[in-house]
Amino acid sequence: MKFFRRSGTAVSVLLLLLAFPAAADTWILPDIPGFKAVEADRTPLEAPSGTYGLWLVRNYAGEGGRRMKATIMAGPGAGPLMTAPAGTLSDDRPLGFGSTYEVFLLNGKTAVFETIPSLGSSLAVAAGGDATLTLESSSLSREELERAASEILENQ
Numbered sequence: 608m609k610f611f612r613r614s615g616t617a618v619s620v621l622l623l624l625l626a627f628p629a630a631a632d633t634w635i636l637p638d639i640p641g642f643k644a645v646e647a648d649r650t651p652l653e654a655p656s657g658t659y660g661l662w663l664v665r666n667y668a669g670e671g672g673r674r675m676k677a678t679i680m681a682g683p684g685a686g687p688l689m690t691a692p693a694g695t696l697s698d699d700r701p702l703g704f705g706s707t708y709e710v711f712l713l714n715g716k717t718a719v720f721e722t723i724p725s726l727g728s729s730l731a732v733a734a735g736g737d738a739t740l741t742l743e744s745s746s747l748s749r750e751e752l753e754r755a756a757s758e759i760l761e762n763q
Contacts (some may be wrong), residue, residue, distance in 0.1 A: 659684025
């Protein structure tokens with residue numbers, strides 16, 4: 608009888624794990640007002656043992672050649688965004704390239720804004736569950752990245 612109890616537990620866990628990729632497949636990177644975008648690339652996060660989520664990438668272009676790359680990693684293979692507590696401000700000194708970052712809440716979700724002087728800025732947002740939205744740009748301001756992230760998350 609122990610075998611059947613364990614098997615029942617194993618089946619329950621398996622069904623729970625199989626539910627995650629379906630949730631990851633529902634993520635989209637929508638059109639954003641003021642930007643033109645190419646079709647999104649969807650890459651399943653797969654391993655020999657199964658499918659563990661989704662990697663979604665879309666490039667956006669605004670007026671004047673301003674560009675932004677949006678990425679969503681979703682599912683148990685991606686895992687949740689792990690950050691320092693909200694309110695943390697730091698840099699990569701004494702070693703590094705002058706990067707700074709701030710952890711804060713964006714529409715109630717944990718977010719990290721990072722600036723690397725030689726490359727540009729990125730905004731990572733815990734999008735819920737095992738999903739993280741990341742926006743990267745060398746030409747958009749923090750406010751523009753936050754607005755774009757809000758637009759993407761509102762359309763989920």
